[in-house]
Amino acid sequence: MTENTEEKETIPFYPDHVTTEFRVTIAIIVGAIIIGALALFWPVGLEAPADPMDTPAHTQPEWYFLFLFQILKYVPKTTGVLIPFVAIAVLILWPFFDRKADTHQARRNRIILASVAMLIIIILTVLGAYT
Amino acid sequence: MKPNRRKVLFIPLALMLVLLIIGTAAEASHGPGIETETASPIEEHASILRASASTEAPLPPEQDPCMHCHLQGEIADMFVPLARWMIFGFTGVVFAFGLYRSGNVWITRKKWKPLWLQVTDWMDKRYQIVDPIRKILSKPVEMFSTRWWYCLGGITFTLFIIQGITGTLLAFYYKPTPEEAYASIQFIETQVRFGASIRAIHHWSANAMVVMVVAHLLRVFITGAFKPPRELNWISGVILFIVTLGFGFTGYLLPWDQRAFWATTVGTEIAGGIPWIGDLSLVFMRGGWGVGAVTLSRFYAVHILILPIIIIAFLAVHFLMVRRQGIARPL
Numbered sequence: 001m002t003e004n005t006e007e008k009e010t011i012p013f014y015p016d017h018v019t020t021e022f023r024v025t026i027a028i029i030v031g032a033i034i035i036g037a038l039a040l041f042w043p044v045g046l047e048a049p050a051d052p053m054d055t056p057a058h059t060q061p062e063w064y065f066l067f068l069f070q071i072l073k074y075v076p077k078t079t080g081v082l083i084p085f086v087a088i089a090v091l092i093l094w095p096f097f098d099r100k101a102d103t104h105q106a107r108r109n110r111i112i113l114a115s116v117a118m119l120i121i122i123i124l125t126v127l128g129a130y131t
Numbered sequence: 132m133k134p135n136r137r138k139v140l141f142i143p144l145a146l147m148l149v150l151l152i153i154g155t156a157a158e159a160s161h162g163p164g165i166e167t168e169t170a171s172p173i174e175e176h177a178s179i180l181r182a183s184a185s186t187e188a189p190l191p192p193e194q195d196p197c198m199h200c201h202l203q204g205e206i207a208d209m210f211v212p213l214a215r216w217m218i219f220g221f222t223g224v225v226f227a228f229g230l231y232r233s234g235n236v237w238i239t240r241k242k243w244k245p246l247w248l249q250v251t252d253w254m255d256k257r258y259q260i261v262d263p264i265r266k267i268l269s270k271p272v273e274m275f276s277t278r279w280w281y282c283l284g285g286i287t288f289t290l291f292i293i294q295g296i297t298g299t300l301l302a303f304y305y306k307p308t309p310e311e312a313y314a315s316i317q318f319i320e321t322q323v324r325f326g327a328s329i330r331a332i333h334h335w336s337a338n339a340m341v342v343m344v345v346a347h348l349l350r351v352f353i354t355g356a357f358k359p360p361r362e363l364n365w366i367s368g369v370i371l372f373i374v375t376l377g378f379g380f381t382g383y384l385l386p387w388d389q390r391a392f393w394a395t396t397v398g399t400e401i402a403g404g405i406p407w408i409g410d411l412s413l414v415f416m417r418g419g420w421g422v423g424a425v426t427l428s429r430f431y432a433v434h435i436l437i438l439p440i441i442i443i444a445f446l447a448v449h450f451l452m453v454r455r456q457g458i459a460r461p462l
Contacts, residue, residue, distance in 0.1 A: 010271035017272040024282055028289050032332045039331030043320050049313045050392035052421065059393040062383050064341050064376065072401065081404040091369050095362040102355040102462050114349050 066128035067121045276458040283347040287375075288446065290340040294378075297333040298435065305385065307431035309424050312387035337379060344375045356459035364452040367445050374442045381434040384427065395430070396422050 011017055061069050072080040100106070236243050244252075255261040275281075304323055306315040319326035348368065351357055357365035384395040399422065403413035418425030 010273050011277065013270045013272050014268035017277065018268075020277065021282070021285060024286065025289050028286060028293070032293055032336060035335050036325065036328030036332050039328045040325075043327040044331050044334045046313065046316055046320070046386055047388040047390045050309070050387045050389055052392070052423075054389070056389055056393055059397050060390075061394045061398050062379055063338075064379060065398065068401070069397065077404040078406050081401055081409075082406070088369065088373065092366050095357040095359065095365050098357075099359055102358060104462060107353065107355060107462060110355070111353050114352055118349070 060128070063125060063129065067124035070124040070128035273458065273460070275461060280350045281458065283343055283350055287340055287343040287347055290336050290343060291442070291446070293336050294333060294340065295439070297329050297336070300329050301333060302435060307385070307428050309387060309427055312385065312427060316386045316388075337382065340375055341379060344372050348372055354459065354461040356461075358459070361452070361456055361459060364449060364456070367449045367452070371442060371445050371449060374438055374445065378434065378438050378442075381430040381438065384422075384430045385434065387427065392422060395426065399426075 060066065068080070068084055071083055074080075075083075098106075232243055251261060301319065304315055304319050304326065306312060316330070319330055321327075323329075351365065351368065380395075380398060384391045399413055399416045402416055403409045405412055414420065416426070416429070417423075418429050
């Protein structure tokens with residue numbers, strides 16, 4: 001029984017895997033068409049035309065930059081601006097320091113790290129959106 | 132093909148030439164054309180459009196002459212001949228193919244080979260591509276990489292393709308100047324057929340792309356796929372992530388409404404806080420001290436020219452490296 005499953009460790013790329021990928025692609029396209037159909041009733045819309053003289057009460061960047069915007073409220077500007085650069089540098093350099101073969105312990109630590117980082121980012125985003 | 136069979140080709144060519152001469156002669160004998168007094172509906176609409184071009188805002192839907200409606204057949208004299216010729220043409224192609232196939236079997240006395248096989252044989256004889264393609268397609272996929280979280284990168288790529296198509300369609304109507312940008316988006320939203328749909332797909336799929344890029348990054352991080360020997364692939368992925376955010380940042384300004392304008396003002400102000408080079412980067416991004424016409428054209432150029440080139444180059448590198456090294460085996 002065990003040997004039988006060992007034999008089945010791979011599937012052919014074509015046609016088996018291509019079929020799966022094709023189905024996922026079709027699902028995405030169908031989703032896009034549904035969004036497009038809904039947009040006929042609820043379009044994305046526009047706000048008032050841009051007016052440099054009229055500063056609105058709440059100026060916000062896109063939602064995926066909100067957490068950076070929120071950090072700036074807690075730390076001095078120079079530090080806050082450097083945070084994304086440091087984060088990108090850490091991301092780029094990470095594989096050059098984390099070189100050992102993977103272990104379950106290391107993977108658990110990475111899961112915790114990623115979860116905490118995402119949690120902080122989500123909390124900051126929500127705070128930025130509702131303050 | 133035998134030489135005497137090739138000569139047969141000249142018969143229809145000569146026939147066509149004769150028909151062309153007869154047709155031209157008939158047209159010439161008809162005089163210099165019978166000009167109708169009333170202008171054609173197309174020209175009439177074009178003149179209304181030209182007149183309305185001086186006004187700033189687009190006309191309300193019921194008054195708009197709607198040039199694109201020609202494509203939808205609301206002016207029947209454009210759509211009906213097109214449909215007629217498409218039906219006739221398709222029938223003709225099928226009929227001609229049948230004739231060719233029967234004639235070919237009769238002349239060569241060989242079994243008919245499917246057309247796509249003939250094409251691949253023709254290509255393979257010249258470029259020898261069938262073996263490499265077969266090799267690429269037959270590469271085994273390991274079972275662990277068929278789990279659903281391994282398709283997040285592929286979903287991101289599919290969304291990028293959707294972004295490319297819808298973005299090109301939007302660029303047909305969008306005008307990147309402060310005076311016209313807002314009105315052109317309004318035109319897309321209200322006048323262009325399915326313009327609102329295309330814009331909504333572009334908008335929501337951009338947001339989905341950011342989510343999927345982050346999800347893919349987290350998947351690679353958690354499964355440890357970044358570890359040696361795949362460091363460079365990780366770095367190219369981080370660059371793709373930054374480029375995706377750059378797409379979002381530059382694209383957000385383009386509608387030129389209050390939200391877009393002030394989001395860009397705030398965003399570039401943050402860039403202005405970088406130590407030592409803050410002012411330089413701020414002026415570089417805005418093309419001046421304030422957000423204005425130069426900023427808009429700059430962001431537009433980055434959004435539709437520079438970032439697509441960068442992202443396509445890095446996607447190619449990213450995929451080639453995945454192909455070469457295979458998908459990292461998790462624990």
